Amino acid sequence: MTDFPLIADHGLIGDLQTAALVSTEGTVDWWCAPRFDSPSVFGALLDTERGGHLSTRPTTGTFTTKQLYLPDTAILVTRFLTTAGVGEIVDFMPIAADRDGTTRHRLVRLVRCVRGEMTFAFHLAPRFDYGREQFRTHANDDGAIFEGPTSTLRVRLIRAPGDEHLGRSTVDSSGDVHGELRLVAGQVRGLVLETGPGTLDEVPVTEALRLYHETEAFWTRWINRSTYDGRWREMVNRSAITLKLMTYAPTGALVAAPTAALPEQLGGERNWDYRYTWVRDASFSVYSLLSLGFTDEAAGLARWLRDRVDEQAEKGDGGPLNIMYRIDGSSDLIEETLPHWSGYRNSAPVRIGNGAAGQLQLDIYGEAIDSLYVAHRSGLSLGHRGWVAVRDLLDWVAANWSQPEEGIWETRGGRQNFTYGRLMCWVALDRGLRLAADYGRPAPLDTWREARDAIYDEIMQRGWSPSRQAFRQHYETDVLDSSLLRMPTVGFITPGDPMWASTLQAMESELVTDSLVYRYDPAASPDGLRGDEGTFSLCTFQYVTALAAAGKVEKARFTFEKMLTYANHLGLYSEEIGLTGEQLGNFPQAFTHLALIDAAVTLNRQLDNARR
Incomplete structure (x- = not known):
């Protein structure tokens, strides 16, 4: 062999x-x-x-x-x-x-x-x-x-x-x-x-x-418990089964992928271990699973997230959450290389463990609190202990949202004031305010509201690039970043706002190729790593969701159908798609499959509404 x-x-x-x-x-x-x-x-x-x-x-x-x-x-x-x-x-x-x-x-x-x-x-x-x-x-x-x-x-x-x-x-x-x-x-x-x-x-x-x-x-x-009966049932079911296969039943945790060190570029160094649970991925999955009616799995992930928040509160040091954990909730993810292994098609180094675990990524707070809010709206209650932990976490966000961070893409080129991190801090505080109102629970509402509104004003002033007529990756650059495709999804801006329309147009001209979407341009925004990468499949499906929300339903559908042709013979996706259509990165990737589910549910609903 x-x-x-x-x-x-x-x-x-x-x-x-x-x-x-x-x-x-x-x-x-x-x-x-x-x-x-x-x-x-x-x-x-x-x-x-x-x-x-x-x-x-x-x-x-x-x-x-x-x-x-x-x-x-x-x-x-x-x-x-x-x-x-x-x-x-x-x-x-x-x-x-x-x-x-x-x-x-x-x-x-x-x-x-x-x-x-x-x-x-x-x-x-x-x-x-x-x-x-x-x-x-x-x-x-x-x-x-x-x-x-x-x-x-x-x-x-x-x-x-x-x-x-x-x-x-x-x-x-x-x-x-x-x-x-x-x-x-x-x-x-x-x-x-x-x-x-x-x-x-x-x-x-x-x-x-x-x-x-x-x-x-x-x-x-x-x-058969799935409630989805839309146009892409076979692909949605396969994605749901794939997410279930990546769930660790004893704790309800979801691994980002079951593999390690598969390269984002053949022969390159972007080879990471994904066999852990990211707060971000777990949070997104709560929403995706609830949209299909899998309440038990969503509740399991929500409990896992709540336990991490509880543990942080019990430490009493006021520090942030880790961005990822082992599937049992422990945090020993020391990164090492395996020099005796060649790597996939000689793509060394082969890494196990993950050195990004200790990074500061502010977006995870918005994703975590948003998932708890979505779970609450679906009937999954948050008890007193959980609320106290959430309140402590939001107090930390209100006091720390303005500091530089490594960002959603786990760059290793130094901390920046990433717009997406600010956006999700806004989400965290906004959802916290809503939870406090819904539950009638005690909270420093004025402090949270003041921080939330300050973040909004800062993003509109410093996150906006007048020269690009688009929201930018961070405040010191004009580089575009497809993570911001979620701005209308989380309710920060309306899909029809002229500022969002011009942002979407700028992304389409720079980050989209044959309907596939790059995360950002690493040549224009150095991330501390050598080499390039393929298009990011999560972002492509989020692009579909953004198009559908903006009323571009037929374009969204064609983009979605084209993306389905990049799946493998079984309907599975890795993290990225290379220049010639090959799958790259860890496989299969939970992020991609949950984004497929979200896009299919949103697009199916929009198509139904358009025909009424």
Whole structure:
């Protein structure tokens, strides 16, 4: 295995605590266990030689592959078409909470021959702790155990009585296991990968099929709770399932993406670890999930956010929130590089952890308080303890909104007075005032109102560029920034205001290309990093929302439809789109999929209104 598959040539499976990527050729080349942010078991996505993988493919010299999800589920089917027959690999992860109350993580790979006769070769090559942990391999007729000092992976064969003749396996000098499965039409066999210690015994086919049907039932029941019945139901459902796959069930936290260090530019250094929960992403997700009727998931995220606010209040130091946390709420995200890994298509450095965790980003307060306000309007109440924590947080915002910060895009070129950060501080105070009025709770309303109005006046005076006739990225530049597409969405300015119309026009002339939207121009606004980046898919979907809100409904629809053509074969998006349409950055990205949902809901509503 020497070639890197394209980032887009993958599907995602998961058990609501961790997730894996499976390529279109049936290779599991990314899996961290037991949690999203745990060290890797398979990491070939970032180093094909040293990362580790599970591959299963026909022994026939040439074959064609097709990949799809079982409709309305997270069960992934990879089909192989050969001259000898047609076969399938069906990959899924049973939901982590087991019947006996224990938690284990299982990756089930069913291998079946659909037509003709086929022989599948499999290669099991785990590499624990990003390839840094040595292991020993123990194999027998029922499977294999890979055991290191801190990690264990059991691989159990899915078999039926009399299967001894179906294949054989060997262990090579690296401790990898190679084997074959010879199948005829109608036969189903495969592998079950389990983390942690336990027995090594075969898995009956009937048990594997039971897990399959239970997993199918879970996902179909879950997606049937969606209230969305608009024009783009298939894409919206897939985005909702993808967001659910990136949710850590024990805490309700949502990771930004299940991957780390996938590059925003091939060969560049913009390679970040996204396996954590950003306050910003979690806040946006509350709104997106509520718009589809997923109140339990939205409530879980709102509770996670409230807990972070509570923890900050309990510290009593008056300091700001972190911009991101681990999925359990801890904040140890020390950034390091893996020099022994080459990186995706030689895009080094490979980073794990995230050094931006300690940055000051003022926008997160607006997003967090706005999400609590949206949750409140949807019937999710805020108790006394939660209100006291929110009040303390807003007191901090009222006293600190005017300081320079690193901004939403986590630039590493120094702090600035970013317009978007000011905008979201305005949102935080505005929503706080509304919450206080709705709940009748005590609050320093005059102080908050004074700060809110001061922010409004400052943005209109210093955030506006007379030469560009547009709102600008920060006060010391005339560079445009697509984060400001949210100005009318949050109610700061009306969509028909001439100042907003000229801002939107300026963005279209400078940041939009073939309907795709750049965050900003890094050449005009140095961000402390080398190289360029692709268009940012979140911003493209937010552009659709802005167009629809401005009454440009048909243009918004065409832009949205064009953006759908950039999805991969399964309807998944990474963070960015490159010059030739390739997916770049961590994959799939929650930010992009929640923005797709928002755009679809808004655009569908506007189209319905236009036809009445």
